[in-house]
Amino acid sequence: MNNQKKISLRSQRSTKQKATLILIVTSLVLLYAFSLWSQDFSIASSQSSPLTILYRLFVVPIVTPVYWRSFAENSWxxxxxxxxxxxxxxxxxxxxLPLAVFAAKNxxxxxxxxxxxxxxxIRSIPELLFGVxxxxxxxxxxxxxxxxxxxxxxxxIGKLYAESIESIDPAPVEAIKATGGNRIQAFWYGILPQILPQFLSVSLFRFEIDVRASTILGLVGAGGIGVPLILSQQQRHWEEVGVxxxxxxxxxxxxxKLSGKIRAKLV
Amino acid sequence: MKNQKASSEKVRLYLPSFYIKMSVIIGLIAGLYYVAINQTNASLGRILATFPIFFRMLREDFFPPDFGYLSTALGQLIETFNIALISTTLAAVLAFPLLFFSSATLNRHPLSYGGIRFLLTIIRSIPNIIMVVLMVAVVGLGSVSGILALMIYSAAILIKLTSESVESIDERPIQAIQAMGGNMPQVIRYGVLPQITPIYLSHILYVLEINLKASVVLGFVGAGGIGQLIRRQMSLFRYDRLGLIIFCLFLMISLIDYISQTVRSRLV
Amino acid sequence: MIEFKNVSLIYPNRVEALKNIDLTIEKGEFVVIVGMSGAGKSTLMKCINRMVIPTGGEVIVDNQVISHLKESKLRKLRTQIGIIFQDYNLVKRMSVLRNVMVGRLGHTSTFNSLIGRFPQEDLQLAMKNLKRIGIDEKAYVRADQLSGGQQQRVSIARVLTQQPKIILADEPVASLDPPTSHQVMRDLKRVSKEDGLTTIVNLHFIDLAMEYADRVIGMREGEIVFDGPIAEVTEKTFEEIYGRPIREEEKRGE
Structure with a gap:
């Protein structure tokens, strides 16, 4: 009888599907096995307990007037x-700008x-390597x-600029050309009003990321707050690190917060 | 029509307030730029003038790379990859249950929902390096600190990205399962998971790409990986070795990006 | 089997969806409820598996007053009542068979259902029901590969696999074209007769109602304005239910 045939929830896999599945699973298992085997998980912890360090990081600098000057210096x-x-x-x-115009399809x-x-x-290279x-x-x-x-x-920035160029509505440009406007007029009245707010918004968004990135750049000596951060960290001067x-x-x-507010107004 | 010219005032294309607003914006952008340039000594001209120096340096100092250094670099490259892989995996495991608490579709409890959302926003807004320094300070020197820091940060990104997908799923199957007497775990397993699993996997791969790039920085503050070699060779001015490190790093990142993006495009 | 005793329902926005409904539906009946949209057909149906709770009166299903059932008892009740939705409500990325197995969730322990371990006889049952509807060869195909009519038939198989006593179908063919509508209605009627299920269908196409119903209930503005066997129903009856002449778009056609 047909009914006697065992039914499984999943369809029978073809040999090729089975082979692919086995290949994927084995390579994942091997990858993780290798990772866990080759990785050194030892920790060289300092003598003080985590709580002491947290106390020195975040409480001491705030309650000790000696460090208040350091807040001003580091803010600078x-x-x-x-x-x-x-x-x-x-x-x-x-x-x-020129790269985006070149990279946009239209x-x-x-x-x-x-x-x-x-x-x-360019995007696939970490900022730190450019710093180096x-x-x-x-x-x-x-x-x-x-x-x-x-x-x-x-x-x-180039990628996002290109995307907003690609999303330009061609209708106003056509309208300007139809009423006898030249190319520069079409750009000034038809395209610029469409893309300028978006461009500003993109640049602001990237600025937020860049503030974080330039904090990191100090680690390779490229200026700013990262330089004293790494120095104090090496000296285990936790109060200074905390500041x-x-x-x-x-x-x-x-x-x-500021940039988010401005961007909300722009778009 | 011409008769009207005399009677009416001059017609402006824009209101005066428009010109004022524009001048303020342009003035602000330019003024801040002037201040920033003065502070950093980086005018556009000077930036452009640097490129010849930059390319000469690439050609003369970084090239040819010191391939004798490959074996040392390779060990640290593997550690960098390990840190990215392990932290991404842990983040994926950690984020998974939290996913359901942080999406309005499944968690209608405003307090826990809002609380988790708030915490995630805070974590994402803290620069990566701060989290790493904090972990090294509290946990100690070693790759474990790097793994923990990246894990916390990337779990926050994962939850943020995926809970948006959870909120936009088709709710009709959920309604059907509930109407047929299914309980909450069954609703998640049969109504939610089939819809979000491919998206979640795709986001995990994306986070792996981010973590691989972020883990380069860890070694600078003693949290493991290739960063410590970069720092040492920089202070020794061994640009041929730096050239090799950077070349290998670029290869590895490109390879992982390529694999990840290929898999991701097939997932969704 | 299903009994409405003086049931009324007023939504929080003061809309009176049901007004003093008294109704008895016997086991095994194939009842079609007709009426214009907003007449209270959907609300009436939702009272039966307590998706909404009446503000007055009692609904009795299987000798139980259902308004006060606790969560676990309610879930048990719902496993007895299968629903067919207008938009099928299948999980699109899951195979047809898995979608049909969703009907067994209420009968399967949470742990086993989470790891996807179902008893072989449940799988046999699901496959048998797909075969009855004539789409067993699509069992391992993803639901989103199917046409609308096929998806609705999958949802009929899902309901059958639930082994309910009652089937509620809320506008099951509203999203389908005429030939497919007839096929879905035919399948629904056939299987519910074979299994002796009580079936309640909301329809607004009068020709479909006349062709498939055993009994027609007409609703207007929250009240039952007609209730009788199909033999008593003519186009005139519908004009009375609707309170105006029948329009051509209210027929599904062939």
Whole structure:
């Protein structure tokens, strides 16, 4: 009888499906086995207990007047980090413009994918590596930081710019051309009003990311708050580290809030 | 029509407030830029002038890479990959149950929902490096600190990305299962999971890409991986070795990105 | 079997959806409820598995007054009542067979259902029901690969696999074209007769109602304005239910 045939919830896999499944499962098992085997999980913890360290990080600096001066000094350095992010962000926005026009399908034409490949390649490189390159090229300092930010941010800004160029509504442009406007007029009245708010919003969004990124850049000597952060951390001067952590978090939260407000108004 | 010209006032294309607003915006952007340039000494001209130096340095100092250093670099590269893989896996396990608490579709309890959402926003807004420094301080030197820091951060991203997908799923099958007497676990298993599993896997891979790039920084503060080699070779000015490290790192990141993006495009 | 005793229901927005409904539906009847949208057909149906709770009167299903059932008893009641939805409500990314097995969830322990372990006889039952509806060869196909009519037939198989005593079908063919509508109605009627199920269908197409119903209940503005066997129903009856002449779009056609 037909009914006697055993029914499974899943259809019978073909040999090819079985082979693929076994291949995937084995490679995942091997990958994790290798990872866990090769990874050194030892910890060199300091003598003090985590609670003591947390106390030194976040309580001592706030209640001890000695460290209050340090808040002011580090805020100044944090401002330098923000300046690096801002200068780098503006430069990146300018550099990204021609690349975005080239990479967008409706303006770049058949070669637009080349622009996309370039932008993708830039995005796949961590900001820290750009930091390494530029510190090597121009020496430590905030100039190297600006260079790293301005090149690294091109990838993302260019991609998002290109996307907003691709989403331009062609109808107003046609209308302007139909009433006898020339190309420059079509751009000024038909395209610019559509893309300018979006471009500003993209650049602001990237600026938020760049503030975080330029905090990291200090670790390779590219200026800003990262430099004292890594120095104090090496000396296990936890109170000083705590001051810097608090300053960074405060600045980041305030900048995110402000920038978010402005972006909400733009779009 | 021409007769009207005399009687009416001059007609403006824009109201005066428009010009004021525009000038303020442009002035603000330019002014801040001027301040930033002064602070960092980085005018556009100077940036552009750097590129010849940069390329000469790439050619002369970073090239040819010191391939003799490969074996040392490889060990640390593997550690960097391990950290990214393990932290992503732990984040995926940690985020999974929280996913259902942080989506309005399944958790209609406003207090726990809002609380989790708030906590996630805080975690995501803290720069990565801060979390790493904190972990190294509290837990100690070693890759475990790096793994923990990346895990917390990427769990927050995972929950944020995926709970949005949970909220946009088709609720009609859920209604059907409930009407047929299914309980909450069954609703999740048969109504929710089939809809979100591919999206969740895709987000996990995306987070793996992010973590791989983020884990480069860990070694600088003693949380394991390739960063410590970069730092040492930088202070020794061994650019040929740096060239090798960066080259290998770039290869690895591109390879993982490629694999991940291929799998992701087939998942969704 | 199903009894409404003086049931009324007022929604929080003061809409009186049901007004003093008295109704008895016997075991094995195939009842079609007709009426314009907003007449209270859906609300009447939702009272039976307590998706809504009446504000007055009693609904008795299987000799139980259902308004006060506790959570676990309610779930037990719902396993006895199968529902067919207008939009099928299948999980699109799951295979047809898995969707049909959803009908067994109420009868399967939570743990076993979570790991996907179902008794072989349940799987046999699901497959048998797919065969009865004529789509067993699609058992391992993903639900979103099927046409609308096929998806609705899968949901009939799902309901049968639930082994309910009552089937509620809320506008089951509203999203389908005329030939498919007839096929779905034919399948529904056939299987519910074979299994001796009490079936209540909401329809607003009068020709479908006349072709498939044993008994027609007409509703207007929350009240039952007609209740009688199909033999007594003519187009005139519908004009009385609707309170106006029948329009062409209220017939599904062939």
């Amino acid at each position: 350095l944090m401002l330098e980090t923000v300046a690096i992010a801002y200068a780098g962000g503006v430069a990146a926005s300018l550099f990204a 303006s770049g034409g058949k070669l637009s994918y080349i622009g996309k490949v370039i932008l993708n390649a 390159f530029f510190v090597a090229a121009v020496g430590p300092g905030s100039f190297a930081g600006v260079l790293a930010i301005s090149i690294n941010s091109i990838g993302m 810097i952590l608090i300053v960074v978090i405060l600045f980041v939260v305030i900048i995110d």
